Amino acid sequence: MTRARLYGRWPPPRGGLVREWGEVVPAWVPVLGGRRVRPLAAVVPALLGAAALFGLPGWACHAQAAELGAKRV
Template identity: 70%
Template sequence: MTTPPNATAPAPRWAIRAAHAAALTAVPSGLWRIALAFGLPVGYSAQVLRHDFHIPGWGAVYVIGLSVVSEALALLTLGLVQPWGEVVPRWIPVIGGRRVRPLAAVIPAALGSLGLVWLWTSLLFWWNVEEHPAMVGPWHTIVGVLYLPLVLWGPLLAAVTVSYYRRHR
């Protein structure tokens, strides 16, 4: 069996694992935010949730939406190692079935990884920051642990992006 002339090499195993790990980095903090939105006792009193976060209310919609959007963006990393990152799925209107131009994936992914590194690197210093006065009990530490995986999102996305670029140049 011969390969088509425009076929690319499959993603290396390390890149596939890194893409899956990147997709999972937003899950712990997202689950914490969703628990917060439902008013569960995850570090803040009911009064703080009402006054500072507007939960229940529009604040709940915001934090759930933030969690969903974050995870959806994290899942896009999988496109750099899956066939749908090379050919747009047919069910997508207008562009379905077309090949993805490599730079159309590489440029947003590279910019995204830089933005993520800029945004989340400060979490490495979470434990050097004074505890939030409204947060009760051990939740300052728990929230730090739940948000810490986000520090890996940018570097993992960068590594997978480099792999994608090398396979498609």
């Protein structure tokens, strides 16, 4: 049985939580390889993604409840 069948399409994440990947850019990455990752380089995209994931559905529910897209006759 293959991993794809065991886990569906993607295998579960592993390794990234115990390796130093979040601290230093892997050496195989062109130009940036071996450099330290600044915390804000990870925090800012994560916050923007979280805001989008929570904000857009909240705005959609508000817009539907307030009938913002309804055509008035």
